[in-house]
Amino acid sequence: MKLVLPVLADSDIQKEIAKEVKDGLNHTGFSVEVKSLEQSEYLREVYMLGNYDLLISSSGDWQKPSAYKRLMQNSQGLNTSTANEALQSSLQSLSHVYDWKSLEKSLKETNTVINQTMPVIPVARQKEFVAVSADLQDYKMSQYDAFIHNVWEIRVK
Known part of the structure; x- marks a missing residue:
């Protein structure tokens, strides 16, 4: 099975993570197939056409339980909603x-139910980062450091 993973052409972080994901899934x-795209192409392929199987994205503020509910409804403008009863029950509790x-x-x-339900490859500790941002261009370098130091491994079930 061939999976398409779009990355931003000028994002070294995305390219490195895509390489690790590709190696792990191989x-x-x-x-x-890692598709290196310019920003306008990336927006068209991901947000307009939905032409991807895997996506590198981020969500923050994991200290608040409401962050999990937000992730299950919408992630960076992409619908991630699911009708899974076990997931809805765990979010409610x-x-x-x-x-x-x-x-x-x-x-x-x-987290157990999320890992069984959602097509997410965790790349770091669950309370800090669930996945990696599509565009870290406007982040301060200290936030890059926080990200790098919290990455432990990429696991695929």
């Missing part, structure tokens, strides 16, 4: 916790 029998112990338990359950 070992599982998937072929990944996550939004009703009031102490740290319950929050940790609920976060673990929610």
